[in-house]
Amino acid sequence: MEIFLVVLIVALAAGWLFRRIRRSVRHPVCSGCGGCSRAGSRSAPVRPPAGRSHTRPEALEPPADGKDLPSRKEMSYNGGQ
Amino acid sequence: MKATIALAGNPNSGKTTLFNALTGARQHVGNYPGVTVETKEGVCASGGDELRIVDLPGTYSLTAYSLEEIVTRDFLTGRKPDVVVDVVDASNLERNLYLTVQFLEMGLPLVLCLNMVDAARNRGIDVDAHRLSELLGVEVVPAVARTGKGKEELLGAAVRKVRASSAREPLVISYGNDLDEALGDMEALIRSRAFLPGAGPARWVALKFLEEDAEILKQGEASDPAAAALLRETAARVATHLARTLDIEPEALISDQRYGYIHALLREGVVRRQHEENRMYVSDRIDRFLTHRLLGPLVMLAVVMGLYRFMFTYSERPVEWVEAIFAWLGRLASAHLPAGMLRSLVVSGVIDGVGGVLSFVPLILLMFFGIALLEDSGYLARVAYMLDRVFRIFGLHGNSVMAFIVAGGIAGGCAVPGVMAARTLRSPRERLATLLTVPFMNCGAKLPVFAVLIAAFFAEARETVMLTITLISWAGALLAAKLLRSTVIRGPATPFVMELPPYRVPTLRGLLIHTWERTWQYIKKAGTVILAIAIVLWAMMTFPALSDSHYERFERERAVIPASASTERAGELEAVGRAEAEAALRYSVAGRIGGALERVTRWAGFDWRTNIALLGGFGAKEVVVSTLGTAYSLGEVDPAESGGLAERLAANPEWNRAVAWSLIIFTIFYAPCSVTVVCIVREAGSWKWGAFSVLFNTAVAFALAVLVYQAGVALGAG
Numbered sequence: 175m176e177i178f179l180v181v182l183i184v185a186l187a188a189g190w191l192f193r194r195i196r197r198s199v200r201h202p203v204c205s206g207c208g209g210c211s212r213a214g215s216r217s218a219p220v221r222p223p224a225g226r227s228h229t230r231p232e233a234l235e236p237p238a239d240g241k242d243l244p245s246r247k248e249m250s251y252n253g254g255q
Numbered sequence: 256m257k258a259t260i261a262l263a264g265n266p267n268s269g270k271t272t273l274f275n276a277l278t279g280a281r282q283h284v285g286n287y288p289g290v291t292v293e294t295k296e297g298v299c300a301s302g303g304d305e306l307r308i309v310d311l312p313g314t315y316s317l318t319a320y321s322l323e324e325i326v327t328r329d330f331l332t333g334r335k336p337d338v339v340v341d342v343v344d345a346s347n348l349e350r351n352l353y354l355t356v357q358f359l360e361m362g363l364p365l366v367l368c369l370n371m372v373d374a375a376r377n378r379g380i381d382v383d384a385h386r387l388s389e390l391l392g393v394e395v396v397p398a399v400a401r402t403g404k405g406k407e408e409l410l411g412a413a414v415r416k417v418r419a420s421s422a423r424e425p426l427v428i429s430y431g432n433d434l435d436e437a438l439g440d441m442e443a444l445i446r447s448r449a450f451l452p453g454a455g456p457a458r459w460v461a462l463k464f465l466e467e468d469a470e471i472l473k474q475g476e477a478s479d480p481a482a483a484a485l486l487r488e489t490a491a492r493v494a495t496h497l498a499r500t501l502d503i504e505p506e507a508l509i510s511d512q513r514y515g516y517i518h519a520l521l522r523e524g525v526v527r528r529q530h531e532e533n534r535m536y537v538s539d540r541i542d543r544f545l546t547h548r549l550l551g552p553l554v555m556l557a558v559v560m561g562l563y564r565f566m567f568t569y570s571e572r573p574v575e576w577v578e579a580i581f582a583w584l585g586r587l588a589s590a591h592l593p594a595g596m597l598r599s600l601v602v603s604g605v606i607d608g609v610g611g612v613l614s615f616v617p618l619i620l621l622m623f624f625g626i627a628l629l630e631d632s633g634y635l636a637r638v639a640y641m642l643d644r645v646f647r648i649f650g651l652h653g654n655s656v657m658a659f660i661v662a663g664g665i666a667g668g669c670a671v672p673g674v675m676a677a678r679t680l681r682s683p684r685e686r687l688a689t690l691l692t693v694p695f696m697n698c699g700a701k702l703p704v705f706a707v708l709i710a711a712f713f714a715e716a717r718e719t720v721m722l723t724i725t726l727i728s729w730a731g732a733l734l735a736a737k738l739l740r741s742t743v744i745r746g747p748a749t750p751f752v753m754e755l756p757p758y759r760v761p762t763l764r765g766l767l768i769h770t771w772e773r774t775w776q777y778i779k780k781a782g783t784v785i786l787a788i789a790i791v792l793w794a795m796m797t798f799p800a801l802s803d804s805h806y807e808r809f810e811r812e813r814a815v816i817p818a819s820a821s822t823e824r825a826g827e828l829e830a831v832g833r834a835e836a837e838a839a840l841r842y843s844v845a846g847r848i849g850g851a852l853e854r855v856t857r858w859a860g861f862d863w864r865t866n867i868a869l870l871g872g873f874g875a876k877e878v879v880v881s882t883l884g885t886a887y888s889l890g891e892v893d894p895a896e897s898g899g900l901a902e903r904l905a906a907n908p909e910w911n912r913a914v915a916w917s918l919i920i921f922t923i924f925y926a927p928c929s930v931t932v933v934c935i936v937r938e939a940g941s942w943k944w945g946a947f948s949v950l951f952n953t954a955v956a957f958a959l960a961v962l963v964y965q966a967g968v969a970l971g972a973g
Binding site: 176177179180183184187188190191194195198199 | 593595596597600784786787788790791793794874929930933
């Protein structure tokens with residue numbers, strides 16, 4: 175009985191971890207190490223209950239060609255001031 | 256009615272604060288630019304209307320200079336929101352309107368949110384919203400997003416704009432004879448050929464060709480190469496003419512003319528100043544001291560040192576209390592569960608493993624409070640400003656500083672948002688160098704590892720050791736960046752412009768929310784990911800169990816100890832029990848893996864237990880502490896009666912200061928946790944860089960750990 179319980183707990187933990195790893199490969203999220211408050215915010219877009227909000231950040235992908243963006247003058251940032 | 260409202264504006268103009276106020280979300284808000292690097296969506300209801308609110312990254316312009324600008328522009332032209340709420344900082348109107356003018360030139364349905372009117376009033380700046388509205392031809396709503404003032408009026412204005420749904424004529428600014436003539440020709444061509452209809456009005460597309468906007472040029476080439484060639488020819492002709500006659504590029508002239516338009520507009524009674532424009536404000540006065548070339552860095556070190564002192568001093572007692580709670584739980588479990596595997600799992604795996612991580616909650620909480628204080632006051636932006644000079648020497652960009660700070664520059668961040676923050680860098684090479692060095696910072700997960708080792712071996716100089724750890728991680732990251740930028744990712748440096756926000760007195764509510772949100776994430780992670788890993792690692796440290804012949808050997812050893820009630824006999828029995836527990840651990844899967852690595856890691860002073868802990872740390876860095884807790888607990892005859900992990904390490908003859916320093920160095924630099932690696936892969940666009948980050952970091956970490964350990968042994972610390 176005891177060994178069955180231990181094996182069950184370990185199997186549950188391992189299974190949950192496996193799912194978690196698989197999910198994080200697809201949608202890497204801050205897994206809650208405390209550095210930010212956005213843990214898990216990449217969850218699927220679900221409509222929130224009335225009066226509540228739900229956030230869905232969208233990926234800001236780097237340019238596909240991987241090349242540098244065009245060089246620009248500093249002036250364009252501050253309008254030549 | 257359903258509608259999409261996009262929140263756009265300059266960095267640090269309060270878009271995310273407004274987003275949170277409108278949607279009730281708790282997105283992270285920082286008193287420095289570049290906090291939002293991705294679009295976020297929320298829903299809010301207003302008078303029966305369902306409004307989808309989209310928070311866009313802050314931009315100064317709509318050029319293709321940085322990824323945030325491209326994303327914002329693509330969203331506005333591609334997704335076509337029903338209304339754009341342009342959030343402008345009322346105390347910085349001239350610069351903020353530069354973006355507004357571009358929105359108007361694009362003909363977007365616009366509502367202007369005049370944010371932070373209270374701060375502007377405090378600075379003696381009074382903005383006439385009504386007059387501004389008349390001149391721009393858009394509704395202007397004064398607001399204070401921080402307190403929610405003006406929120407309802409803003410939503411009302413946005414809904415009115417959606418309902419009106421009348422197409423807005425794009426604003427036409429005169430750019431001078433030379434440009435206007437060329438623009439006229441280009442517009443005619445664009446209209447006649449229906450060239451890039453989705454990119455914006457014809458005049459806007461023509462302006463982008465004059466500005467040599469790479470994105471629009473690329474789209475144009477793909478859509479109609481012949482028309483694109485004609486437009487480029489006209490743009491080149493104008494550029495040559497301007498260079499010859501005015502010694503200026505079209506892009507700079509366009510920018511000058513826009514500012515001229517804004518300046519003229521503001522002189523029409525929009526802004527009244529009680530003080531002269533060049534007045535030194537309180538923030539400027541503080542900055543003269545805090546960002547001083549010599550004093551600034553000294554103050555910065557003192558602030559960080561003070562933060563660590565605060566953290567260690569006030570967390571000492573609460574950490575002891577939490578440890579005592581877990582020790583009590585261990586005794587309780589031992590008393591109620593029969594001796595066997597289940598008790599071992601609960602006491603050594605769960606309580607000693609996860610308890611080791613959770614006992615540092617008070618320390619983590621105080622650390623996050625301190626960081627929230629620095630962040631909300633605006634001091635972190637100054638740190639970025641001061642470190643920019645240093646970063647340039649090592650081939651990194653000023654924007655990399657913010658990524659480093661977010662990742663744990665002052666211990667306690669997270670590498671994942673740090674890696675994401677690198678998106679604000681425009682040069683892929685600088686971005687890559689940042690991505691690969693950001694994990695060297697001391698995230699909140701590494702903090703318990705350092706805290707255990709400091710408590711065990713450096714209790715008399717806690718904050719000094721913590722500051723040294725911080726400086727080592729920064730020095731290592733910068734040197735690694737220099738190495739990478741001069742070898743595998745060579746390339747020119749790009750300029751950096753950063754706006755320093757005014758100092759603000761943080762609100763207690765804001766500080767408590769920031770602190771609690773981060774601390775809760777730490778607790779949640781300990782109760783989920785760390786717990787699961789601790790259980791799996793416990794099984795790996797328990798199975799396969801010793802064979803019967805092994806147990807018989809230890810029984811024989813016990814049998815030969817003479818039967819008496821002396822303490823000598825009890826000591827001998829305990830020694831046999833400890834040898835049996837150690838043999839069982841070494842026989843397990845984890846023991847065998849750790850033992851196989853020991854031949855190499857001995858050079859750095861790591862035994863097989865540390866090896867298992869460090870391997871587990873690849874899943875999440877807190878696992879180093881939980882695994883050491885379990886490993887040393889399993890090695891005890893009666894784990895429930897032993898002290899905390901720090902006490903166990905301090906009492907273990909195999910541990911000393913040289914080993915502790917070696918482990919600290921290795922933890923700072925070795926492979927990032929798995930989630931960070933996945934993020935690096937996604938951001939860099941290749942698994943190659945993820946693998947590089949694991950191998951490069953581990954190689955650097957091991958070389959440094961060996962160096963430190965061998966030097967420590969030579970100096971008598973081992």
